[in-house]
Amino acid sequence: MSMWNKFILAVRPRLGAGTRLLEREALAAKTTMRIGGPARVYAEPAATEDLRVLLLEADRRALPVFMLGRGSNLLVPDEGVDGLVVSLVHDHWQRFEPQPDGRIWAGAGLRLKNLCGRATKTGLKGFEFLEGIPGTVGGALRMNAGAMGGWMFDVVEEVHLMTMAGEMRVMSKTEMHVEYRICAELRDAIALGAWLRPAASAPADDIRRQIDVYQKKRLESQPREPSAGCIFKNPPGDSAGRLIDELGLKGERVGDAEVSPVHANFIVNRGHATSADVVALVRKIRARVKGERGLDLEPEVLLFGRDWRDLL
Ligand SMILES: Cc1cc2nc3c(=O)[nH]c(=O)nc-3n(C[C@H](O)[C@H](O)[C@H](O)COP(=O)(O)OP(=O)(O)OC[C@H]3O[C@@H](n4cnc5c(N)ncnc54)[C@H](O)[C@@H]3O)c2cc1C
CATH class of the missing domain: 3.30.43.10 (Uridine Diphospho-n-acetylenolpyruvylglucosamine Reductase, domain 2)
Known part of the structure; x- marks a missing residue:
């Protein structure tokens, strides 16, 4: 067996x-x-x-x-x-529970869209930047997801997690090591949920207006085809999308994996792309950027169950 x-x-x-x-x-x-x-x-x-x-x-x-x-x-x-x-x-993991002291309990399985929508209805401001990120609270904590100048950990007070050995831990934000697209404590632990702190109370219509501005920006700058968001992290002080675009790589393809003509830091699936297609395209882009700009682009998208270092 x-x-x-x-x-x-x-x-x-x-x-x-x-x-x-x-x-x-x-x-x-x-x-x-x-x-x-x-x-x-x-x-x-x-x-x-x-x-x-x-x-x-x-x-x-x-x-x-x-x-x-x-x-x-x-x-x-x-x-x-x-x-x-x-x-x-x-x-069980989808809870959204505002408290009288102003904090919100958000379960790790709650979609960011729902977090943002429910906070807006409740008149709680500060989560608008998360609206267009198609992940869950747990994934956003692990990645310290960010957009429009905000980061997930800007709104976090405390994370409840379970270690891989089944132990419960409660960690305040100040105890956690959080950087660009990484929360070290969640590399090998599971976020169960978090206490979040809204920035302020505000009329729902005002919050909605800010969300609309962000949504419009995304619609104009991001592709509609299936993707995993930005494929590479931005190098310090630079933009991976701009670098890839400058090298004329928009539209570059391996099989059905394509560098989006809309945003050069997105690889989109044009129908039947395989994981091997995406990896081959990632290697191609990295080789061009390394050859012509001397920079090593680091993938932001995670290879599930494996390590990019084994393939790049
Ligand atoms: C169209 C599009 C736009 C995007 N825009 C942005 C953006 O603006 N900013 C941004 O930062 N990202 C963006 N992303 C990327 C992605 O949405 C975020 O990184 C998001 O936070 C990932 O959440 P997820 O639930 O999908 O996590 P997954 O992709 O499922 O997992 C990501 C990592 O988190 C881990 N993880 C998931 N849940 C937990 C948990 N409960 N506890 C511990 N670890 C966990 C996984 O093991 C994995 O290591 C975009 C993606 C797309 C497709």
Whole structure:
């Protein structure tokens, strides 16, 4: 019997009825890029205790675990992921709870769009910059997602997380090491949710007007085809998109993976792109930028279950 079958036999009787546990679940449709193979085992825990059971058992058997948010910053390999992929898509993780003291509890599975929409309705300002980022609170914490001059950690007070060994931790923002597109403490831990602090109260119509301005900017500057957002991090003091554009790489293709003609730092899936196509295009862009500008562009999009260093 395979180690995965033994794992499933060990956990299934201990999980609540609402928790989904599936084998060889296709991941492509769970990503915005719409690319990639299946997860060997895929779980949607419906309770904190079920998440702990899954993690403890995987840890005990030294099986790899990978978190999946909305899959909007991920490239899933064509062969899939030989691990336990955990998604906090169940309602249990979607809470949005404003408190009398002004803070908001946001579950890690809550979509940023819903966070922003519900804060607006409640008359709470400060989340507008998150509106067009198609991720979840958990993914935005891990990536310290940012846009329009704001960063996820600007609005965070405290993060509740679970270690891969199933222990609960509460960390204040000041204890966490957060930089451009990385929160170090969440590299190997799972965000369960966070206490967020709105900037101020404001009439919903005023907040909505600011959101509309940001939405318009995105519509004008970003492609509509499936993508994973910006493919490379901006080099210090520079713009990856501008560099790629200057080298005339807009429209460059490998298979159905294309450097977007709208925004050069987006690789879009024109229909049937594979993960291998995207990786080949990333290598091509990096080689041109290195050759002509002497810069090493670092991918922002994460290779799910693998490390870019093994492929670049
Ligand atoms: C059209 C488009 C526009 C975008 N615009 C922006 C932008 O303006 N700014 C920006 O910063 N990003 C942008 N992105 C990228 C992406 O949306 C963000 O990085 C987002 O925060 C990722 O969230 P996610 O839930 O999709 O995470 P995923 O892509 O699913 O995962 C990203 C990482 O977070 C980890 N993760 C997910 N959930 C958790 C959790 N609960 N605990 C711990 N780790 C977790 C995953 O394991 C993975 O390492 C854009 C993407 C697209 C497709």
